[in-house]
Amino acid sequence: MQCDLFCWTAWLISYIVWTNRTGGLRSLAKRTLFVFFTGGTISMEHREGDIGVVPSDNYDGLLQGMSLVPDVILKPVWLSNIPSPHMDLDHMQQLCEKVDTALAKPDVAGAVILHGTDLLVETAFVIEQLLRVPKPVVLTGAMRHVGEQGYDGVRNLQNSIQASLNLPRSCEIMIQMADKLYTAMDAEKIDSLSVEPFTGKNLGSAGRITNEGVRLTNMTKVKRPRLVLDRPGASFFVPLITCYPGMDCTLINAAVDKGASGIVIEGFGAGNVTPSVEEAVVRAIEEYDIPVVLTTRCLKGGVSPCYGYPGGAASLKRKGTILAGSLSGTKAHLLLTMALQGGLSGEELAMLYKSI
Numbered sequence: 001m002q003c004d005l006f007c008w009t010a011w012l013i014s015y016i017v018w019t020n021r022t023g024g025l026r027s028l029a030k031r032t033l034f035v036f037f038t039g040g041t042i043s044m045e046h047r048e049g050d051i052g053v054v055p056s057d058n059y060d061g062l063l064q065g066m067s068l069v070p071d072v073i074l075k076p077v078w079l080s081n082i083p084s085p086h087m088d089l090d091h092m093q094q095l096c097e098k099v100d101t102a103l104a105k106p107d108v109a110g111a112v113i114l115h116g117t118d119l120l121v122e123t124a125f126v127i128e129q130l131l132r133v134p135k136p137v138v139l140t141g142a143m144r145h146v147g148e149q150g151y152d153g154v155r156n157l158q159n160s161i162q163a164s165l166n167l168p169r170s171c172e173i174m175i176q177m178a179d180k181l182y183t184a185m186d187a188e189k190i191d192s193l194s195v196e197p198f199t200g201k202n203l204g205s206a207g208r209i210t211n212e213g214v215r216l217t218n219m220t221k222v223k224r225p226r227l228v229l230d231r232p233g234a235s236f237f238v239p240l241i242t243c244y245p246g247m248d249c250t251l252i253n254a255a256v257d258k259g260a261s262g263i264v265i266e267g268f269g270a271g272n273v274t275p276s277v278e279e280a281v282v283r284a285i286e287e288y289d290i291p292v293v294l295t296t297r298c299l300k301g302g303v304s305p306c307y308g309y310p311g312g313a314a315s316l317k318r319k320g321t322i323l324a325g326s327l328s329g330t331k332a333h334l335l336l337t338m339a340l341q342g343g344l345s346g347e348e349l350a351m352l353y354k355s356i
Helices: 002-022 024-028 059-064 089-103 120-130 153-165 248-255 274-287 314-318 329-341 347-355
Strands: 031-037 070-078 110-114 138-139 174-177 178-181 188-189 198-200 207-210 213-216 240-242 265-266 292-296
Touching: 002 120, 024 248, 031 089, 031 188, 070 089, 070 153, 089 110, 089 329, 110 153, 120 138, 120 174, 120 188, 120 329, 138 153, 153 207, 153 213, 153 240, 178 198, 213 248, 240 329, 248 265, 265 274, 265 329, 274 292, 274 314, 292 314, 292 329, 329 347
Parallel strands: 031 070, 031 110, 110 138, 138 174, 240 265, 265 292
Antiparallel strands: 174 178, 178 207, 188 198, 207 213
């Protein structure tokens, strides 16, 4: 009897170790996973008479094309069927609210969001800031449309489901494409045509999906939410202005005169601009109390106050410009708009970007 009990206990311990390694332990009970459909190439197809691919309603076929996921209940939610360039901040925030509501249910393990790749990174970034429930969320899409050779939609969806079921609580929002995982904070789309369109610009891949399961290489736990909005959905005019050689003050002054609530400047190198741009930035800050955030067009490295000459990032920082660190121009723009919705100003804004 004691031997039988010992053998049973040893077998159980071995099984737990094995299932922890393979993810099998999680399949002991039924889990629910939400799949949100927003649109994108993953559901597009070519129709006779059209000059290019267009949205379709083939989501049912997409789910049917998947292999069965054992012990998992998939709950599809149709939110929209729009190309991702049609997504705006309001759409992104509404999506985040829907995901939060779904994740709040105790039997729900996580969520997968199907999204067009053009603005997938930006939507993931917004959800990263606003999500309240600390359960895994993975965004994915496709670079090949339905019917095109090498269609990648089914594989990306299945991999994202696997990732969502195996990521730890309080992890960062993830993007999954071509078997690789990227964090929403670090990801950027760098290729407009490849089936592997994303990169982690500073940290690289956060993990990958293999035939042995999900392997994580880079993971940070997050206290949620990162940002709370006092006035979600409030509209603010926050232009993103990219610098060009010899740029003068015209565009920035025009933004000020049009009533900008904030301005994001995409500078050269480590965040440097022309002397004329600095003059316009100082005018916006000192005369109109408009927050100005500085980022860079460079993919890697980010903004750093290295240079103190007129137009240098150090000079701009000294005169009140907020440095966006490694955030891209679009992410810096979205964060500033949400910060204004959250009622942040002055030093609070500077601290927000510093914490990112």
